[in-house]
Amino acid sequence: MSDITYDVKIWNIETRSGKRKTSYRVTWFVAGERFDEKAGTYALAESFRSDLVVAARRGEAFDRVRGLPISKLRSEADMPFFAFACKYVDMKWPRAAGKSRAGNADALASALPAMLANTRGKPDDRVLRRALTGWAFNTKRRDNAKPAEIERALNWLQANTLPVSRMDDTAKLREVLDQISLKLDGKQAAAKTVNRKRAVVYNALEYAQELKLIRANRLSEVKWTAPKSVRAIDKRVVINPAQGRKLLAAVAAQKVDTAPRRSSGPMLRAFFAVMYYAALRPEEAAMLCKRDLQLPESGWGELLLSETAPITGAAWTDSGERRDRRQLKQRGKGEVRPVPSPPPLTTILHEHLNNIGTAADGRLFRNLTGGDLAESTIARVWDNARRAALTEEEYASPLARRPYDLRHACVSTWLAAGVPSTQCAEWAGHSVAVLHQIYAKVIAGLESAAHQRIERALDWHDESDE
Template sequence: MNETSYDVKIWNIETRPGKTKTSYRVTWFVAGERFDKKKATYALAESFRSDLVAAARRGEAFECARGLPVSMLRNENDLPFFAFACKYVDMKWTRAAGKSRAGNADTLASVLPAMLATIRGKPDDRVLRRALTGWAFNTKRREDPKPPEIEQALKWVQANTLPTSRLNDPAKLREVLDQISLKLDGKQAAAKTVYRKRAVFNNALEYALELKILTANRLSEVKWTAPKTVRAIDKRVVINPAQGRNLLTAVEAQKVDTAPRRSSGPMLKAFFAAMYYAGLRPEEAAMLCKPDLQLPEAGWGELLLSTTAPTTGAAWTDSGERRDRRQLKQRAEGEVRAVPSPPPLTAVLHQHLKTFGTAADGRLFRNLTGGDLAESTISRVWDNARKTALSESEYASPLARRPYDLRHACVSTWLAAGVPATQCAAWAGHSVAVLLTTYAAVIAGLEAEAHERIERALDWDDDADTSE
């Protein structure tokens, strides 16, 4: 083992002007031997000196050969947090979905303010955020030309982030957790957002541990209470069958001009019907193709789903398109999920094919020029349908406020009809645990009917002689 000493003296930072650039030198002595380290900015020099002082005050031994405290010797692979964040993004990029790429960038941009060595000269918060999420934490765009203010912001942040090894300190971890729980305006972020960001941050810590930058992932040691996350659906969003039919009729009645085939509403009736009657996610319905339809002329059919296309933005997809076409959520590529098509949906899909046909690639739903459906179009058509089909008080309520609520209505209907939870979960495309958590309130409302079925199975009669 290398020789160590507790005889440590640390000098003040020395400013050294140069012909083109000023540098800052930290000098210290271990057992009478002089050591020094040059830093590009005063903030970085002060951060390094502070680490030396903190180690000396803790009574930590310094290695005589290299002059560093034992804890810092464990961090020879250390990186400034900005450099580590870019490395983490690059490691994740190839196999990550577009939404995951955007989520990783969003999380790291939220973490970074807690990892700044100084705020002196810091760019405007919105400019810095745009520089990080638009370029630095986007592997695809990092080397693209940038506006001057973005270039300046990135140069500043590159020179002013703390070492990643500071995340060995639970106090710093707490600071990061507090930071990711806030929005850019300083207000509390939604609980679901905080939960997602904490998961990404934890994964980044595991990667830092893998790179031997950290000695341990100590996030679980921090006694920090995250905002409560509401996972169960609000029963108020679920529509009944009559409301469902009225909403679909209101969608079909919408026109954008006088030409029937340029009506946005009629083309989207089957899109919303697939969500309401078969429980498809919007991104699954957007990729429904004619070969996926196993339909008789009438009655029960089946939809074979294998592709999804969530909207993530062109900057985050390999194709450069706004929708990220990939395999089903949490499924292997090529895996198929079969979903029943009840008679009403079968009829609507046949009518859609007869009236509108398909896009060149077989997709049922597209925009007026044959391209991918835009979320803005879906939202506008749905909002107009709610205004037409619902009363004023219903429109102001949470009732079917989002198109996604049609999926909730479908799964609730399956459960109310007595379909086993395992079958509902398989059709919906998630685990039984998620189903039971998400639809807990719906399932609780079915208890009375379940009790009656059990009594019938037991052949129970309240007036029977219990002595028998």
Template sequence: MGKTYDVRIWSVRQRKDRGQTSAELRWKTGGTPHSQTFRTKTLAEGRRAELLRAAHAGEPFDESTGAPLSELRQRNDLSWYQHAREYIEMKWQHSPGSTRRTLAEAMATVTPALVRDTKGMADPRTVRTALYSWAFNVSRRDQEPPDEVAAVLAWLERKSLPTSALADRMQVRAALDALTKKLDGTTAAASTIRRKRAIFHNALGYAVDAGRLTDNPLPQVQWKSPEQVAEELDPASVPDPRQALALLDAVRTQSPRGRRLVAFFGCMYYAAARPAEVIGLRLQDCDLPRRGWGTLRLRETRPRSGSAWTDSGEAHDRRGLKHRPRKAVRTVPIPPDLVNLLRWHVTAYGVAPDGRLFRTQRGGLIQDTGYGEVWAEARSRALTPAQCASLLAKRPYDLRHAAVSTWLSSGVEPQEVAARAGHSVAVLFRVYAKCLDGGAATANARIERALKNGS
């Protein structure tokens, strides 16, 4: 849709065709001529007056249709509720399950703030469930929602503001304020706010593409996200090598299920692999020599998205590496301790038909609830009561943090650490800033030696 301010409007002329009288209005936008025929001259003059008012007001016109852009927006306008459903449907086909959930969550957070009034609105949790689980889940479009959900969605459809109302920056500000809050009224995490804001920005951009807004108003709003704690890793949550080994031993000795998972946790600690990367790890992607260092080639993740959000109907999605092209491969050298652990695991349990190293006793994918229970039991066995009550190794993911922290404190170059961990050097410095503090004394000594040598 090309817009132009170059508009010429001619006088109405009457025409006779087979004894019928009509009136023709002609005008031109940019280099494109337009004409419209009316039954009477009065109707034609009325339309001409509308076009003249828009031109005199300095409105841009759409060159292809010849209509003022404001008029086109009114023709194309939808309620925000319907626009959000359209936006989700547009994104759905090319999005993995976890992204679909994230999109639905963002739209379910913003939409209740974009209503004419709140009279008769259900409680926030009910509204959120109706939007998240039904309105913004394309897989459920053909299903009949429960009566309570249907009533909530009907109310939202009636009360929702038109999308064009978001040209008003105060409406945009209300939506931004809404996405900073959790259901209990507390402030959401900084990463959550950033993610939802980005999705809202994209949905507004889609409204521009659909002709419902002239431009995206969000960048023009003078709004600042609530102050948040910097995204630095808390060293108190990171186990040291002695604690990490004690935790792995507690996994191994607690039960048959624990023994099946000790190498799973070992991949997080020795290779800094993410849990979803380990779930999909196959034997053919491992070099496990009898002696010395081996290699893991991480090429996919199997995040748990929930069966309601995946095309396959399975709980786990299948994706490429995080923040990497779909076919990217991350090669991670692994020490002899992990090589031996993996060789033992393969000897003891074999592999799945598709080559996966890790599976449940019934052959299924490893579930976060299952390995979470094993980890909780390992903490209670390996740590003191005070440590158990603290943040120390609270999540299995903290083993990955332990790996990265160990590499950094060992003096490995940050670029190499970032490559093995699978993120950028910028993220490495931002997240692990406090883990780098221990190198300050070493750095100071090197600088001091250099200064003395130069004097």
């Protein structure tokens, strides 16, 4: 069945008197489907009805889904994609985290080349990307002063992008998907990156439909194979307890002998320890404060997490700082996630408080001047520790290559110890479904031990072994 029809019937304007005001309704039928449009004055209602009548009399087709003449749909959907993308990021900005803001800008900048009307006089691709992610798709910076080449690039984009209505066409959507799957150098982007960008494009299309710039979000209709995304961890990254202790000792042992420089190593031993023993994310560890610690002198304690501070860049945060201080991931503001502190971690935290102390605001971990930890510092200290604690073969392997792998090691240890997956998910701060996806290989490796526990519970033994 076609999306257009010439079967149109238009009723007279209906007046409705309410307690406070009178409203006017235009009612019409397109292929038997009823449509209504309310107006606050008779003149507005008459103007809208007149447009419908004129279109019907001149034999214009009407859209079955929205009930409007094709000419009216086209005039409403003439917003250029560049202007729409700016409108979309502005809509998302107030409630979005810094990383989400940067991710939205990156995804739309990747999609935009598929929505160019022509390439005559097109600026260099890298200049266009800088113009989009640095200014156009950054609500906070859009009106700031710009270099001349950026101004020229933005002016060119304003005049050379297709209308959003072209995204009603699945062939054009396929071009967009192909475009976001590529890096700036033309090589294939990582599966996780492509899937993230596709999610942004899908959400933007939902907004375009809400604004009636397109008839429907047809992205799911495109038969397009996305790169396969691997969520399960590589078991080769997981360290054992002996390796964990060696790595933490190697962090603490780092020193710089040349005065007045000092090493961040001793200050970061507890930082890596809370990731290894309590499965904190790096951005959660960065915000851990003395008030969050419920520690006895020794033995089991508890960490009460309520804040996180991922590194997003000063351009994307409301505060202008590189770290975006927010509530915990996927939790409401002020919500607390308790995590157990095993005896080794309790000891390390006490030593940190006694020997290192805290920043002025109570944070346990900071740089040498008391500010926020830099990503480069964390990476450098961890790389030095791996080089010192591991063999050459281990150092060259994926074993604990990233600090984040300490979190994987912690959750893997919990699972291996028989902690129920529901409890592991609660402590780690994600859903059971996500835990099963990420740690599927670890959980599969525990099946034999689970079988043995069930056999003991059933008081069963194989008589053939006797």
